[in-house]
Amino acid sequence: MIKTGALSVIGALGAMITTLFGGWDTGLATLVLFMTVDYVTGLIVAGVFQNSNKTENGALESKAGWKGLCRKGTTLLIVLVACRLDLMLGSNYIRDAVIIGFVFNESISILENVGLMGVDLPPVLVKAIDILKNKTEGDKE
Template sequence: MADLKLMALTALGLLGGCIAELLGGWDAGLQSLFLFMAIDYITGLIVAGVFKKSRKSQQGALESLAAWKGLFRKGVTLGVVLIACRLDLLLGATFIRDATIIAYCGNELLSITENIGLMGMPLPKIITQALEALRKEEEIKKGEEK
């Protein structure tokens, strides 16, 4: 049984290492992005499961489809980071991947802040105003798409 566990953990470690290498290495940017993604996902689950205030479902409650959509979105985010990393390799640069990671980190931080607000925790006024401005901008974009 110990051998099976060791083999499984070794395979998991190799897989994780290969994925990290494909994404440009396990540096501070990628670590931060993974951390922010995890915190966003967990706070989103708390908002839906405990507070029943999720904007991802009609009832505001936890729904497995909304949770899966969130995971798939995070996977697509990592796919975009992979593309940015490959573009850097083609161009002999490092700024495309870094800029992409920074942009997605900012997006995750906004989502975390929004989740914290939905939990009823007090937020500084400047953050509330920034979130409201982003929400209005998103509504304008959605209106233009229709």
């Protein structure tokens, strides 16, 4: 009886959260999957290969991991804001555009992590990553 009640509460909370994000569609599922793959590959780079560019010695550090989780959470908050903007404006494209942008960003991060593991990437991907990194670093100046 308690188990059924607890599962019902968890299910209701999950449904409420999913509704806030505009529903559990392919875009949101893809973003969450890519975020998970990025986080796990980042853990592997730091924990196994000790080649992370997020820490001084390249090793696994809880502070760097926590920062990564905070970034992922903030990404989801931006998706939530985009969803609410869509509802307010009566449109359907702001949330999707934000999700697509973040999926591309996660894809680049995954490729960077795979490269740090020593996996040979096609030269075209390496060049694209370098171009995007240089453009981002140029914007910060």
